[in-house]
Amino acid sequence: MYKKILAIFIFTVPLFSITLSEFINDTDCDQTINNGFINICYDYTLKSPKAVSYTLDGDLVNELNIEERPYLSIESSVPSEYRASYYDYTNSGYDRGHLASHGSWNWSQESLDAVYTLANIIPQAPNVNRYTWVKAERYERFVAVQRGTVNVVNVVMYSANPERIGDNQIAVPLAYCKVLYSDDQNYTKCLYYKNDNNISTKLDDLGEHEIVCDFTDTDSDGYIDSIDTDDDNDGVIDVNDALPFNSNEYIDTDGDGIGNNADTDDDNDGVSDTDEIEDGTNPLDSSDVKTSSENKKYAPILMGDIFVIVPYN
Ligand SMILES: [Ca+2]
Ligand SMILES: [Ca+2]
Numbered sequence: 036m037y038k039k040i041l042a043i044f045i046f047t048v049p050l051f052s053i054t055l056s057e058f059i060n061d062t063d064c065d066q067t068i069n070n071g072f073i074n075i076c077y078d079y080t081l082k083s084p085k086a087v088s089y090t091l092d093g094d095l096v097n098e099l100n101i102e103e104r105p106y107l108s109i110e111s112s113v114p115s116e117y118r119a120s121y122y123d124y125t126n127s128g129y130d131r132g133h134l135a136s137h138g139s140w141n142w143s144q145e146s147l148d149a150v151y152t153l154a155n156i157i158p159q160a161p162n163v164n165r166y167t168w169v170k171a172e173r174y175e176r177f178v179a180v181q182r183g184t185v186n187v188v189n190v191v192m193y194s195a196n197p198e199r200i201g202d203n204q205i206a207v208p209l210a211y212c213k214v215l216y217s218d219d220q221n222y223t224k225c226l227y228y229k230n231d232n233n234i235s236t237k238l239d240d241l242g243e244h245e246i247v248c249d250f251t252d253t254d255s256d257g258y259i260d261s262i263d264t265d266d267d268n269d270g271v272i273d274v275n276d277a278l279p280f281n282s283n284e285y286i287d288t289d290g291d292g293i294g295n296n297a298d299t300d301d302d303n304d305g306v307s308d309t310d311e312i313e314d315g316t317n318p319l320d321s322s323d324v325k326t327s328s329e330n331k332k333y334a335p336i337l338m339g340d341i342f343v344i345v346p347y348n
């Protein structure tokens with residue numbers, strides 16, 4: 036019965052279902068902000084958002100299209116010591132990049148003002164903000180029109196020790212994702228962008244940014260596993276690492292899933308590494324091993340008045 040239920044579960048739920056609470060919750064966010072249009076996961080140490088989510092209405096996204104840009108406002112709901120200011124970005128080399136974009140929210144003055152809070156802004160590499168990420172913003176509106184509505188989460192990734200800018204020392208992200216999904220999970224798409232100005236803006240194609248919607252980051256270095264070339268951060272890249280999710284191991288001679296540091300019989304020939312070293316055979320070569328008779332050791336045991344030599348392993 037259990038197996039039957041499990042089978043139904045596997046075939047009805049996509050491999051990586053997306054839930055908003057994965058990105059915006061009271062554990063990962065120092066403060067969650069909902070201003071009636073967008074939800075923000077705000078981090079006090081970073082002084083920046085970690086995620087911004089919203090639902091786009093296909094009937095609205097192309098209405099009115101107000102062009103005039105409002106002033107960016109300080110997020111007054113955040114305690115003053117954790118706020119970013121407009122001037123933190125000045126001469127930093129980074130743009131004041133929107134997570135919820137102007138173009139998706141300029142269908143009313145109220146909605147546009149809601150995305151001009153500094154809690155919705157991150158330091159974005161200018162070439163990404165102006166040339167590549169903007170395509171993802173256009174795409175979310177296209178999907179909203181096509182499907183009627185679409186849910187969007189913009190997920191921001193930071194290193195453990197991020198670059199900081201401005202008097203408030205706000206954190207610069209490593210990368211960010213735009214996650215699109217429908218309520219029924221029949222539609223999911225995840226687009227990943229490095230916050231790197233050194234890109235080819237002309238050749239950039241939206242499809243090149245698509246990744247599997249799995250945000251696991253085994254080594255917590257800010258690069259999710261699907262992007263990270265060294266998932267366990269042990270200095271050995273995944274393609275050369277026998278156990279790429281175990282920072283204590285990178286060689287597994289016998290391929291049994293236990294790395295050589297933890298494995299007591301590295302070549303799986305039945306004789307332990309320590310015995311092989313004692314025997315003078317190679318503990319990493321299963322063909323180099325003493326047979327059980329060769330391997331027998333002998334000890335004198337006192338039986339009555341005489342010593343008898345008996346074998347033991
Ligand atoms: Ca990682
Ligand atoms: Ca590794």
Ligand SMILES: [Ca+2]
Nearest residue numbers: 289291293298
């Ligand atoms: Ca092993």
Ligand SMILES: [Ca+2]
Nearest residue numbers: 300302304306
């Ligand atoms: Ca062995």
